[in-house]
Amino acid sequence: MSIYEKVETFLSPYYSKETIIHENKPFVTLTYAQSLDGKISGKGGKQLILSCKESMIMTHRMRTLHDGIMVGIGTILNDNPRLTARLLETEIELTVNQPQPIILDSRLRFPLSAKLLTSNECKSPWIFTSHNCDNDKRKLLEQAGAKVISIDSDQNGQLSLLHLLSILHSPPFSIKRLMVEGGARIIQSFLKSELPNLLIITIAPVFVGPNAISCIGDKLSIEEDEDKIPNLKNVKYEQLGRDIIMVANI
Ligand SMILES: NC(=O)C1=CN([C@@H]2O[C@H](COP(=O)(O)OP(=O)(O)OC[C@H]3O[C@@H](n4cnc5c(N)ncnc54)[C@H](O)[C@@H]3O)[C@@H](O)[C@H]2O)C=CC1
Numbered sequence: 001m002s003i004y005e006k007v008e009t010f011l012s013p014y015y016s017k018e019t020i021i022h023e024n025k026p027f028v029t030l031t032y033a034q035s036l037d038g039k040i041s042g043k044g045g046k047q048l049i050l051s052c053k054e055s056m057i058m059t060h061r062m063r064t065l066h067d068g069i070m071v072g073i074g075t076i077l078n079d080n081p082r083l084t085a086r087l088l089e090t091e092i093e094l095t096v097n098q099p100q101p102i103i104l105d106s107r108l109r110f111p112l113s114a115k116l117l118t119s120n121e122c123k124s125p126w127i128f129t130s131h132n133c134d135n136d137k138r139k140l141l142e143q144a145g146a147k148v149i150s151i152d153s154d155q156n157g158q159l160s161l162l163h164l165l166s167i168l169h170s171p172p173f174s175i176k177r178l179m180v181e182g183g184a185r186i187i188q189s190f191l192k193s194e195l196p197n198l199l200i201i202t203i204a205p206v207f208v209g210p211n212a213i214s215c216i217g218d219k220l221s222i223e224e225d226e227d228k229i230p231n232l233k234n235v236k237y238e239q240l241g242r243d244i245i246m247v248a249n250i
């Protein structure tokens with residue numbers, strides 16, 4: 001069985017039509033790659049390629065199964081990602097619908113030089129921000145091709161994920177499947193929110209060390225509120241290359 005077939009067999013049960021119908025919000029997959037010591041990037045946030053070739057193929061295939069792919073502004077500033085689905089079989093790569101990049105950026109720190117605004121490879125991003133964002137920066141981002149949408153903030157001053165998902169689900173956005181890729185603060189907010197449907201974690205057999213970024217935040221902990229610790233159901237594992245993929249309903 002080729003790696004593409006293996007990935008297809010592994011992912012397809014989770015993305016059948018029946019599993020994604022939700023009335024008020026998109027079906028949400030929360031996904032990221034972590035080391036054995038729970039890190040998602042290196043010292044000072046240095047971007048790390050933790051996934052092996054095979055599990056990276058899975059991540060890119062997953063991107064094609066979603067209408068939108070979301071990251072936080074921390075990830076844009078640190079990694080300058082393209083957020084496209086590549087690494088696929090040629091005929092699939094040419095025909096797939098590329099996911100819409102969606103960024104959470106409360107204070108419009110999004111750089112005009114980001115690949116998402118400057119590379120022909122990338123779709124222009126939708127940037128969700130707060131009602132009191134800088135209007136001059138909004139105009140510059142819109143001139144560069146971004147769509148900027150102001151939404152409500154929650155009691156912690158972060159963008160409200162509930163409001164975000166209800167807007168994304170409705171026209172004109174109409175996002176029915178959303179892949180949330182990180183980084184640390186976004187992962188933590190989604191884990192606390194009970195909004196994700198599926199959790200897919202790539203576990204790479206490496207140790208990164210103590211001065212790196214933990215997948216649930218550096219000084220923040222989901223244990224602050226024990227009621228909010230996610231309860232995983234239907235946990236399954238698959239080995240892809242050297243990595244273990246854990247998938248669970250949440
Ligand atoms: N290994 C992996 O799979 C991945 C690793 N990363 C790593 O994660 C790191 C970036 O993580 P962070 O700095 O934590 O940035 P982040 O990407 O999680 O963005 C956090 C920012 O988003 C904004 N935000 C707006 N609403 C929010 C909400 N409701 N909840 C949380 N944040 C909200 C805030 O301005 C906040 O500072 C980088 O080092 C990057 O390399 C990022 C993605 C995947």
Ligand SMILES: Nc1nc(O)c(N)c(N[C@@H]2O[C@H](COP(=O)(O)O)[C@@H](O)[C@H]2O)n1
Nearest residue numbers: 033048049050051059079081082083084
């Ligand atoms: N699945 C996965 N494995 C890793 O080892 C990673 N470092 C990441 N990072 C995520 O992918 C983004 C980069 O995407 P592009 O290659 O530029 O399309 C990065 O910003 C993280 O969100 N993911």
